[in-house]
Amino acid sequence: MVLTTLLLLVGGVAVVATWDKITRWLTELVSKLASAWKEIRSSLPHGAQIVGDIVVEGLQRLAEIMHRLYIKKEDGKWIERTTIRQLNESEVPLAIRNKLSVGKETDITEEIQKELQLEV
Numbered sequence: 001m002v003l004t005t006l007l008l009l010v011g012g013v014a015v016v017a018t019w020d021k022i023t024r025w026l027t028e029l030v031s032k033l034a035s036a037w038k039e040i041r042s043s044l045p046h047g048a049q050i051v052g053d054i055v056v057e058g059l060q061r062l063a064e065i066m067h068r069l070y071i072k073k074e075d076g077k078w079i080e081r082t083t084i085r086q087l088n089e090s091e092v093p094l095a096i097r098n099k100l101s102v103g104k105e106t107d108i109t110e111e112i113q114k115e116l117q118l119e120v
Contacts, residue, residue, distance in 0.1 A: 023066045030063045 037056050041049055069081040089097065096111050 019069065023063075026066060027063045030059045033059060 034056050037052055041052060044052065071079045071081065073079060093111070093115055096108050096115075099106055099108060099111065
């Protein structure tokens with residue numbers, strides 16, 4: 001019993017410590033699965049299309065939910081940590097909007113780091 005509790009505690013700490021990496025990886029996986037699904041969907045029977053649509057939609061909703069983390073502090077106050085939020089176009093820096101206007105997937109990590117003055 002003690003060993004099980006210890007293993008659960010260590011596992012929980014490991015998950016919390018790497019939560020950002022886990023959510024990033026799963027979000028990328030869901031995105032790739034959705035893209036692959038769009039390509040193969042039309043070649044499948046109608047029943048399989050319906051099931052696949054449900055699975056892909058569920059995974060996308062799961063990915064959205066994973067980006068919200070709720071924490072109760074010692075003083076009883078709650079914190080919601082959100083890693084994704086919708087923006088108006090005017091809130092996105094012009095340089096990033098211009099780079100993304102090409103219409104294809106683009107890595108903007110460096111621009112975001114400069115904008116937020118972060119180091120990785």
